[in-house]
Amino acid sequence: MTEPRRPIVEMPLRVRYHECDGQGIVFNAHYLAYVDMCAFEAEKILFGSHAEFLAHGTDVVVAEANLKYRAPARYDEELVVAQYLSHLGTTSLIFDFEIHRAGEPVLAANIRYVFIDPATLRPTAPPDAVRKVYAALLED
Numbered sequence: 001m002t003e004p005r006r007p008i009v010e011m012p013l014r015v016r017y018h019e020c021d022g023q024g025i026v027f028n029a030h031y032l033a034y035v036d037m038c039a040f041e042a043e044k045i046l047f048g049s050h051a052e053f054l055a056h057g058t059d060v061v062v063a064e065a066n067l068k069y070r071a072p073a074r075y076d077e078e079l080v081v082a083q084y085l086s087h088l089g090t091t092s093l094i095f096d097f098e099i100h101r102a103g104e105p106v107l108a109a110n111i112r113y114v115f116i117d118p119a120t121l122r123p124t125a126p127p128d129a130v131r132k133v134y135a136a137l138l139e140d
Contacts, residue, residue, distance in 0.1 A: 025072035
């Protein structure tokens with residue numbers, strides 16, 4: 001039997017009023033913001049801070065995003081955003097994100113990031129120290 005994978009981070013958040021649309025549910029684009037917030041929380045856990053990650057001489061940009069909406073979220077609901085590393089390539093990595101409300105799936109996202117050289121904004125392989133941090137997540 002396979003053990004369930006462990007998230008890098010589980011970030012709680014409460015839906016704010018201004019994030020909801022005319023139908024009273026979270027406007028679809030805000031889910032990408034939730035995922036982005038979670039990615040920065042994971043970066044803090046893995047590297048200490050965003051600045052410490054950048055100090056390695058690399059950065060990441062979103063190259064592809066796929067979101068699957070499972071259930072609507074509404075104002076003042078408590079959600080949890082979880083992040084998992086699913087792939088580490090030569091110049092990219094793929095994270096899966098899950099958003100839940102009391103255990104009920106609200107959204108599943110798959111985001112591909114590309115490592116870039118901050119000076120040129122061109123794709124590049126991550127430094128060995130950064131690769132090691134991410135590779136360790138896949139060994140669990």
